[in-house]
Amino acid sequence: MFMKDHVTKQARRAKEASRQLAWLPVEVRNGALKAMADALEAHQDEIIEINTKEVAAARERGTRKNMIDRLILTPQRIAAMAQGIRQIVELPDPIGKADFVVTRPNGLQIRRQRVPFGVVGIIYEARPNVTADAVALCIKSGNACLLRGGSEAVRTNKKIVDILKEAAAANGIPSTAIEFIGILDRDAVVVMCRLRKLVDVIIPRGGAGLIARVVEHSTVPVIETGTGVCHTFIDKTADFDLAIKVCLNAKTSRPSVCNAMETLLIHRDIAADFLPKISRAMIDAGVELRGDEESRKIFPDMNEATDDDWATEYNDLILTVGIVDDVDAAIDHINRYGSAHSDAIITRDADSATKFKQLVDSADVYVNASTRFTDGFEFGFGAEIGISTQKLHARGPMGLEALTTTKYLIDGDGQIR
Amino acid sequence: MFMKDHVTKQARRAKEASRQLAWLPVEVRNGALKAMADALEAHQDEIIEINTKEVAAARERGTRKNMIDRLILTPQRIAAMAQGIRQIVELPDPIGKADFVVTRPNGLQIRRQRVPFGVVGIIYEARPNVTADAVALCIKSGNACLLRGGSEAVRTNKKIVDILKEAAAANGIPSTAIEFIGILDRDAVVVMCRLRKLVDVIIPRGGAGLIARVVEHSTVPVIETGTGVCHTFIDKTADFDLAIKVCLNAKTSRPSVCNAMETLLIHRDIAADFLPKISRAMIDAGVELRGDEESRKIFPDMNEATDDDWATEYNDLILTVGIVDDVDAAIDHINRYGSAHSDAIITRDADSATKFKQLVDSADVYVNASTRFTDGFEFGFGAEIGISTQKLHARGPMGLEALTTTKYLIDGDGQIR
Numbered sequence: 001m002f003m004k005d006h007v008t009k010q011a012r013r014a015k016e017a018s019r020q021l022a023w024l025p026v027e028v029r030n031g032a033l034k035a036m037a038d039a040l041e042a043h044q045d046e047i048i049e050i051n052t053k054e055v056a057a058a059r060e061r062g063t064r065k066n067m068i069d070r071l072i073l074t075p076q077r078i079a080a081m082a083q084g085i086r087q088i089v090e091l092p093d094p095i096g097k098a099d100f101v102v103t104r105p106n107g108l109q110i111r112r113q114r115v116p117f118g119v120v121g122i123i124y125e126a127r128p129n130v131t132a133d134a135v136a137l138c139i140k141s142g143n144a145c146l147l148r149g150g151s152e153a154v155r156t157n158k159k160i161v162d163i164l165k166e167a168a169a170a171n172g173i174p175s176t177a178i179e180f181i182g183i184l185d186r187d188a189v190v191v192m193c194r195l196r197k198l199v200d201v202i203i204p205r206g207g208a209g210l211i212a213r214v215v216e217h218s219t220v221p222v223i224e225t226g227t228g229v230c231h232t233f234i235d236k237t238a239d240f241d242l243a244i245k246v247c248l249n250a251k252t253s254r255p256s257v258c259n260a261m262e263t264l265l266i267h268r269d270i271a272a273d274f275l276p277k278i279s280r281a282m283i284d285a286g287v288e289l290r291g292d293e294e295s296r297k298i299f300p301d302m303n304e305a306t307d308d309d310w311a312t313e314y315n316d317l318i319l320t321v322g323i324v325d326d327v328d329a330a331i332d333h334i335n336r337y338g339s340a341h342s343d344a345i346i347t348r349d350a351d352s353a354t355k356f357k358q359l360v361d362s363a364d365v366y367v368n369a370s371t372r373f374t375d376g377f378e379f380g381f382g383a384e385i386g387i388s389t390q391k392l393h394a395r396g397p398m399g400l401e402a403l404t405t406t407k408y409l410i411d412g413d414g415q416i417r
Numbered sequence: 418m419f420m421k422d423h424v425t426k427q428a429r430r431a432k433e434a435s436r437q438l439a440w441l442p443v444e445v446r447n448g449a450l451k452a453m454a455d456a457l458e459a460h461q462d463e464i465i466e467i468n469t470k471e472v473a474a475a476r477e478r479g480t481r482k483n484m485i486d487r488l489i490l491t492p493q494r495i496a497a498m499a500q501g502i503r504q505i506v507e508l509p510d511p512i513g514k515a516d517f518v519v520t521r522p523n524g525l526q527i528r529r530q531r532v533p534f535g536v537v538g539i540i541y542e543a544r545p546n547v548t549a550d551a552v553a554l555c556i557k558s559g560n561a562c563l564l565r566g567g568s569e570a571v572r573t574n575k576k577i578v579d580i581l582k583e584a585a586a587a588n589g590i591p592s593t594a595i596e597f598i599g600i601l602d603r604d605a606v607v608v609m610c611r612l613r614k615l616v617d618v619i620i621p622r623g624g625a626g627l628i629a630r631v632v633e634h635s636t637v638p639v640i641e642t643g644t645g646v647c648h649t650f651i652d653k654t655a656d657f658d659l660a661i662k663v664c665l666n667a668k669t670s671r672p673s674v675c676n677a678m679e680t681l682l683i684h685r686d687i688a689a690d691f692l693p694k695i696s697r698a699m700i701d702a703g704v705e706l707r708g709d710e711e712s713r714k715i716f717p718d719m720n721e722a723t724d725d726d727w728a729t730e731y732n733d734l735i736l737t738v739g740i741v742d743d744v745d746a747a748i749d750h751i752n753r754y755g756s757a758h759s760d761a762i763i764t765r766d767a768d769s770a771t772k773f774k775q776l777v778d779s780a781d782v783y784v785n786a787s788t789r790f791t792d793g794f795e796f797g798f799g800a801e802i803g804i805s806t807q808k809l810h811a812r813g814p815m816g817l818e819a820l821t822t823t824k825y826l827i828d829g830d831g832q833i834r
Contacts, residue, residue, distance in 0.1 A: 019752070023775045102797055108786060110796060117808050118778065196632075200808050215613075215636050221809040222638070242831040249833035335436070357826045358440045361535065369525060369829025378834065379527060379825075380519055391534050391617050391822035392638040393810040405808035408796075409774045412786025414659040416666035417795065 011198040017177035018144035032171035037085040039167040116142035125206035141403035193218035225386035228258030228341035233330040235347035363396035428615040434594035435561035449588035454502040456584040533559030542623035558820035610635035642803035645675030645758035652764035759788040780813035
């Protein structure tokens with residue numbers, strides 16, 4: 001009960017702050033962001049001191065090495081956080097733009113314009129750099145934020161938030177526009193997801209488990225992000241060298257991220273020729289292969305793919321390999337097992353390319369390029385809140401505009417209906 | 418278990434149909450819609466025969482008169498349904514338009530284009546005309562639909578759907594693109610709301626109870642529609658004649674709809690003068706008044722407003738009346754008790770108007786006009802799926818575009834990251 005009251009109070013404070021924040025000029029928002037970036041660098045030693053203790057405690061608990069690596073903050077990483085905030089300052093203001101303006105025959109003037117959501121709830125896992133990033137994106141877009149980070153970094157995150165709050169308050173932004181839920185109770189996430197009228201949208205950033213939990217419990221609208229079971233299909237007309245180059249990049253350049261390839265599908269007509277080539281290249285790059293029965297007949301040096309493998313986001317150097325009859329079978333496979341994130345075809349046939357683009361029901365569909373490009377920066381948005389895998393509101397990489405909604409403003413002189 | 422399997426099967430059929438439907442040329446979609454309109458008129462007698470029995474059964478059960486009125490179909494009402502479909506045929510195609518096109522420095526060509534959702538789930542209450550309307554909007558926008566209507570009209574709705582399915586199938590649209598859940602079990606709604614990956618969005622159209630139930634149980638993204646606790650605030654500079662005209666229209670022109678006014682707020686400085694005038698006009702129009710303490714001191718011929726009244730959508734000739742200190746107090750009241758639907762200020766002061774438009778956190782904010790204009794047709798959209806009171810995806814009246822999402826199509830020639 002205490003926990004619920006506490007989280008609710010934080011949300012209410014953020015809601016009140018959001019009403020002030022929504023109409024502050026962009027100069028005020030940018031000024032506060034610059035001060036936040038400076039403050040992070042100025043207080044770098046204090047952040048690192050707390051972080052060092054927290055990392056040591058995580059090591060003692062036997063936390064996995066790659067998780068520890070995500071937790072650690074260094075002067076370079078803090079400088080990168082500050083730099084990220086300064087880049088957000090440079091972006092155009094997403095607020096106030098009208099995207100529909102009309103004067104009706106009765107004289108009513110209707111204007112639909114971009115406004116902030118109000119309070120954005122962001123639930124994330126380990127990395128403390130997400131804290132500064134999420135705060136900066138919300139403030140830039142005129143939103144208050146209610147943050148809930150992973151327990152491993154709670155003290156580091158709290159320190160970062162305190163520094164950001166202080167810089168905000170000294171620069172015309174209410175400090176309560178940034179609220180961090182420091183209570184470790186896992187149910188705080190559920191409480192937060194049910195604060196309708198106080199929280200306007202929830203964005204979970206993290207693994208499949210976190211996202212499923214938020215979707216299950218939330219009555220606040222959710223923007224689902226992240227899970228990527230990405231495919232590359234090699235059509236029978238593919239340029240083999242191009243295919244191998246693109247697949248190696250999609251699988252191995254950063255296997256832990258959501259836009260990395262997890263499944264390779266190969267057209268039956270070229271499988272006997274292409275499969276051994278790509279398989280050797282993958283094995284040389286340290287990739288474990290898991291194939292269907294046919295693939296293993298052609299290239300026996302593979303493990304067996306179970307039914308679960310086809311729908312798994314490995315986030316690791318593992319690749320599932322399957323042989324399909326044609327582009328239609330590839331599309332069916334992707335729509336069945338994929339996560340509607342990013343999928344690619346390698347082909348020299350325009351008809352196959354068109355069909356694939358039309359019928360693969362994913363946020364981002366590629367022809368002859370690596371799935372790794374699905375990213376707000378790569379798309380030229382200058383920032384990224386996450387990659388939406390749902391169809392409502394935003395789909396694919398989300399820039400600042402995804403943190404806004406619209407409002408109709410209607411001016412009349414006594415019109416009645 | 419049977420029910421769950423059955424609903425799931427229907428959704429799966431709709432999903433499969435949606436993949437075919439999504440890329441059919443607009444001529445095919447429009448041709449099928451015209452045939453649907455004709456078929457409704459051609460089969461009018463059969464529809465009315467079934468409807469007559471269903472209405473008689475509802476009367477026997479003691480169904481309320483205004484509910485009975487909504488159930489009844491006549492040749493005129495069927496002609497209006499057909500006409501509604503023909504109007505949708507005339508609207509521009511919402512599919513295929515690109516709203517973001519860029520070639521990146523690395524040569525990647527990125528195009529974001531409007532595509533259908535896939536399967537739209539619509540849950541609605543009594544009126545059978547919603548069936549034809551919902552089907553036509555979905556087919557026009559390239560979506561399959563999964564419909565769940567109220568139990569009182571289940572046989573009438575089923576008949577309408579059968580006629581529409583037949584016309585669709587004869588004109589190049591899979592009949593399974595239109596699926597109607599005829600099972601009366603209330604839990605079918607819950608099952609439907611949890612079919613992630615099969616249903617892409619759920620739109621509840623109906624009363625507050627239905628909407629709350631859908632929001633509570635749905636794991637499929639929801640577009641919340643409808644509930645309207647709409648306010649009109651009379652500022653101290655208001656033109657009294659204009660204010661009375663607009664308020665009478667907002668309250669009495671159609672009290673049962675969501676954009677009707679429910680609460681009148683009056684600036685303290687003019688209350689003694691204005692309140693008696695508007696109160697007499699409302700009483701003359703048959704409106705029951707419920708006032709706060711101060712209002713009743715000025716105009717005693719009013720009932721007492723309880724705390725619940727301020728947040729109630731009456732859908733009836735009842736009006737809550739309150740006195741507030743100034744525009745700020747009016748804004749606070751509206752943001753606290755309103756449903757973020759439509760709210761108006763009557764004023765001759767530009768600063769008050771601007772402040773009201775900026776700070777009232779509602780989908781539609783009016784200056785000197787009746788809240789009754791919140792409507793897709795009045796806004797010039799030519800159609801309306803509903804009025805969204807949430808901030809995600811669509812806000813305010815929703816036209817055809819609200820039934821679409823976007824997709825990124827990326828063409829490369831071997832780009833890697």
